Amino acid sequence: MTFVRETGLIFWSQLRANLRNPVWVIIGVAQPILYLLLFGPLVKGIAPSLGQGADPWKILTPALIIQIGLFGSAFAGFGIVSELRAGVVERQRVTPAARGALLLGRVLKDMVLLIVQAAILVVVAMAVFGLRPDPLGLVLSVLLISIMAAGLASASYALGLWAKQESTLASVINSISVPVMLLSGILLPMNVGPTWLQNLAKVNPFSHTVDAARALFRGDFGSSDVWVGTVVTVALALVLMTVGARSFARDNA
Template sequence: MKILRDTSLIFDRQMRLLLRNPVWVFVGVFQPVMYLLLFAPLLKRSLNVSSDAEAYRIFVPGLLVLLAIFGGLFQGFGMIAELRAGIIERSRVTPVSRLALLLGRSLRDVVSLLMQAVIITLLALLFDLRVFIGYVLLAYLMLALISLMTSALSYGVALIVKSEDALAPLMNTVAQPVLLLSGILLPMSLAPGWLQGVANWNPFSWAVDGTRALFRGDLGSPDVWQGLVIMAVLAILAVVWAAREFARSVR
């Protein structure tokens, strides 16, 4: 199919650009590593759990979701740079599918996120985190859907605002309450009832709960499948919307 061939071409180009300067993968993972090393050791007493391993099974999934959300939402800055350089303008004369122009970039972001997630997970193993590899891979699928959704949204918004000065405060305004209400650092079960009620309307809280269920080995938990379904639906909607914005920009 043409869409698959076009997406593969764009993805290959974007990955070659990423691999030419892989330092950005490690720059993106620096802040989560600091949380892992300097914040997570405080959690055993704070969460009143019996071991560090149990604390990390709670904290690491939230940290990975944080990485997926935050990393995806700020991918739009690269799109604005491409707009300014005329790359998007020159795309008008190519026969490449407009959906592929978006998907190739977003899939690059997903791969970058998964590379960072692997680094975080391997470091957590040094702190006695133990989790079945199959459950980790399913958790990575959840992260991939989150990254696909947030990067597509960021690209779509970037095509609308066309300015870093507008994109930065907008993304921060959206990201802050979304992250706090998803229970990424501490489970929302510790929150008062009214805050838990508000968090239930945050789709990312379902993703965090589902990822935590996988890390504790509870594959049958409804949180897992509800989180995957919600993230898949939102990812599809975000890609469709962003692809339309992309099509308008390259007509």
């Protein structure tokens, strides 16, 4: 129970900081909504090439939720750099609080922000474009993407503790996040690309998360994409969270 309480205290302190300055949450969801409004009609125009009966909004919307999780979580490390500079992390480390709680509280905050942003995006897609996802599939897809975001946020916090400055962190994240996004099929399914690009995308674990989320949105629970994507996403998240937890335990502020 002590670990749970410590995690809750860190979670609430982190969430309050975001509630006092919600501009980044708004910015985080504004870009995907613009993609939905501006890029959605283009996806609708090529819908026939995506397969018979393909719904462009069920293809684009879950991918944009993943985009929110990808970039929002990847840049979470900037917060830890700021806290390092202010001495917040140092003060937390001299307390008896478990190092895992210091990470998990922050990660849970990032997951909650993602869920709120995803809900806003889905509501816009339903109200404006008539998106009608499978209700259970919608919940499961957001849960899966939240797990992905937990792993990414953990890795970003570890990078922040290592880099200790925004310029280094930005260089590393930008070098990784853009290729990962392009090879995950977020904007367009990778099956519309050449074979060599499809094979390259299969190496990207986030492409499996995208495929799983799209299948869940359709309500295709028996699809192999769902099971493969779930296993890959959970396994990667556990590895990255382990790395993040060890960084909090090992590095000195």
